[in-house]
Amino acid sequence: MDTSELTKEKRTERPEEIKAVPVRHPGRWIAAAIVLLFAAAAVRSIVTSQGFQWHVVGHYLFDSRILHGVLATVYLTALCQGIGIVLGVVAAVMRLSPNPIVSGASWLYIWFFRGTPLLVQILFWYNIAALFPTISLGIPFGPTFVHAHANSIVTPLVTAMLGLGLNEGAYMSEIVRAGIISVDEGQTLAAQSLGMSRLQIMRRIVLPQAMRVIIPPTGNETISMLKNTSLLIVASYGELLFSAQSIYDVNYKVIPLLIVASIWYLVMTSVLYVGQYFVERRFGRGFTRAERATMRSRWLTFGAGSMAR
């Protein structure tokens, strides 16, 4: 048999393009209809219910005191999350140190701040003046350099930084540590063989790769931080919820003002989502396995067609 003749024929004549009838998915349409029905009912009750007082919401949405609170919340979130990230990196590197005192100190820090409620920590810092009326900075049993009254140092802002920042550092350190551990040891070996120092390897090789693992949970942490700033209401810090409260304390429009605050919290967390997307893309360079199942592609394959995977 002449096989070369056969293969030749197959190669020259390209078969017709497949145009298959897509599989129908009636179940998806039914599920979608039920979800939409519930959504419509919910929207109707929210819009028409008297208790929500939408005109009041509209009136206060751009009130200068509210906007001021929004700015304060953004500022606090950035500041405290920044402190948390720096502390987290330091604590994570310390935790991985071969020196048992250094890694033990880091462990103790994480244990304490993860093991007590954030609200308790904030109240504690807010009332620290009762515990230490004066604060001095110096060498133990040696000379003092700074000496001050606690009340003048521990302002609401400092309470915020201590309460939220220290707590966040403990959580961030676990995230950073997981990221560092996730980097292949061969990377360190290769960098060492090039003569790089431990610090250089951490900074140029390990941390940039750990970022890919660190960023998604850090995005979540930032969103939590944004919402947790509202706990500072107990420390009289003028963030968003405090602003809303100071208004409804006077006019008793509690629900509408809580809605105003919620709308702003949603706006801010949405902005964070977008930011996280871009940061993830930046640190995903060199790792192209990133999932690209976008919303758009999900819509395109919704009703019919073959679903990949």
Add this chain to the structure above:
Amino acid sequence: MTAMVKAEAVHKRFGRLEVLKGITLEVDRGEVMCILGPSGSGKSTFLRCINHLDKINAGRLYVDGELVGYRERGAKLHELPEREVARKRAQVGMVFQHFHLFPHMTALENVTLAPVQVSKVSRDEARKRGTELLGRVGLADKLNTYPVALSGGQQQRVAIARALAMRPKLMLFDEPTSALDPELVGEVLEAMRQLAREGMTMIVVTHEMGFAREVADKAVFMDDGVVVEAGQPEDVLGSPKHERTRTFLSKVL
């Protein structure tokens, strides 16, 4: 003239497990030594010891006439401080079985990182030399490509260029072609062959018999932490004296 690498009864333990049980050998300047031996015989460990990545427990190991990892003062050995160790590592290039390129950097960035960070070469200077080195291993068109987009053979050639960028006096290769698809082995061996022709001192752990016969000045067969047989490649590989060497070679070929 002193040898580039001189090992005298080198011992290395991991906990209770003795991995190197008295390695004695010498590699002269400009020489290529091929080491072969079964998996687990301590070949990688020996290379890591030469590059100060592992500390030896007994014996003496010298690179370019200087003790590795320690400083001898009178009768006592002092551990070298981290900075000294790093400085010495920078003078020895190392190429790994699994490449270990830095995935978050382009080929050129991989090659320029250490010269800029460690040798404090200017960025422009490093780029110029990096471009030239990548050209020499046939990757002039891949300067700005990330490792994921390179084949195994291309990645290994970037890794060779990365090591050469530090102008090492000695190059260590740990099974540089073992992780490659068969059709990609040749291009990596060719880059190594060229390096040997230029007079680089090299220690190569490999099971590529053809390469060993053609390029190596010395061949060493290691098993269970000892050198079983050493000598001219044609003798060790062609007419081995020891039974263990014969058994191993019959399995590899």
